[in-house]
Amino acid sequence: MRAAFGREFRAQDVSRGGAYVIRRFDAGHVAYREMVLPAPLSFTKEPQGDLVVVSVVDGRVRRTLGREQGTFGAGDSFLGHVPGRPCSGSSAELHASAVTLPGELLARAAAIVEPRGDRPLRFTRHTPVDDRHTAHWDRVRAYARSVCDLGAEDVPLIVGPLAQLLAGAVLQVFPNTVAGHEPILADTRDATHSTAVRATAYIDDHAHTDIGLADIAGAAQVTPRALQYAFRRHLGTTPMAHLRRVRLAHAHAALKTADPLDGATVTGIAARWGFLHTSRFSAAYRAEYGRSPRETLHG
Known part of the structure; x- marks a missing residue:
């Protein structure tokens, strides 16, 4: 104790x-x-x-x-x-x-x-x-x-x-002094297409590392809220949803090249790319690729 x-x-x-x-x-x-x-x-x-x-x-x-x-x-x-x-x-x-x-x-x-x-x-x-x-x-x-x-x-x-x-x-x-404030006008002005391009390039290069919204916004040189506006406006998604999709693509590539006889598993590959819940990963994978991750691994 x-x-x-x-x-x-x-x-x-x-x-x-x-x-x-x-x-x-x-x-x-x-x-x-x-x-x-x-x-x-x-x-x-x-x-x-x-x-x-x-x-x-x-x-x-x-x-x-x-x-x-x-x-x-x-x-x-x-x-x-x-x-x-x-x-x-x-x-x-x-x-x-x-x-x-x-x-x-x-x-x-x-x-x-x-x-x-x-x-x-x-x-x-x-x-x-x-x-x-x-x-x-x-x-x-x-x-x-x-x-x-x-x-x-x-x-x-x-x-x-x-x-x-x-x-x-x-x-x-928990009630506090900062939650609930309205965004400033500069956030909407910074929500440009070039902001989204800088952010997606950073995500592509760093998807294998432990990055979050603040890291991506810093790389794009805008606030996190401006980054979210840029993704909604120009890509129709959110920064974290885009990051998950990029990591899903990496997991797909790993499943295609992995050998289950060497001990590779869907759970292990999913966790390596940031997907904790195997069932949710499988659902997202099937929606994106039209087959289950297990079928890809054993195909």
């Missing part, structure tokens, strides 16, 4: 009964932790640069964050820690998960939502907007867990987009 939580962690009357589980997945940009802690526990966390979203499966948590206090039970999600503020609390018979994101990742996500940077990112409430947003976070968190099950080394092209997805979901789910 000390190795997982650091010296800030304190336990009270730790029982010998019950199973203690701490499972951690760390890919640099994002950390996912699941914990089952039967004993009454207390914790403190000094101001740091990360944000932690806690989702309670069972048990109860009391948390003090700045001047805000809260008690959370099964089905609740909340901000357990925000950058630059201390927190403390206690738990009893806790079964929960925690997603940890660095402050700089949130700042980049905020810049996508609000390119002007007129307001610093600050969370105005530490619980989701409503039940619908809580359900959205639960779906995103479940996807993070599925990546955790695979392991970062097996899905290198998924880890970066996963971190961006989680950061974007946090801005959607």
Whole structure:
């Protein structure tokens, strides 16, 4: 427990009964932790640069964050820690998960939502907007867990987009000062055909690497929102949908040349090119090429 939580962690009357589980997945940009802690526990966390979203499966948590206090039970999600503020609390018979994101990742996500940077990112409430947003976070968190099950080394092209997805979901789910602003006029002016050409060239050259919307926009020398406008206006799609189609083409080429007798599998090739769910990959592949990826591999 000390190795997982650091010296800030304190336990009270730790029982010998019950199973203690701490499972951690760390890919640099994002950390996912699941914990089952039967004993009454207390914790403190000094101001740091990360944000932690806690989702309670069972048990109860009391948390003090700045001047805000809260008690959370099964089905609740909340901000357990925000950058630059201390927190403390206690738990009893806790079964929960925690997603940890660095402050700089949130700042980049905020810049996508609000390119002007007129307001610093600050969370105005530490619980989701409503039940619908809580359900959205639960779906995103479940996807993070599925990546955790695979392991970062097996899905290198998924880890970066996963971190961006989680950061974007946090801005959607938890009320803050930057989400919901209207785009500036410059974004629409930059949505030119040449912007789309620069972006597609970058995608073609870097589809095998861990790139996301912000990387593509930077290469095209526009804001992410302007890039999205350019793709809709001139290509009838989105930057990330175009990236998926390029990676699908690479997966198609890999399936055609791979030998199943050497251990090649549809799942392995799909994961190598950023497709985590084999069933979704198969559906997209069939829609694009008129046959299943398995037929291509064994053809």
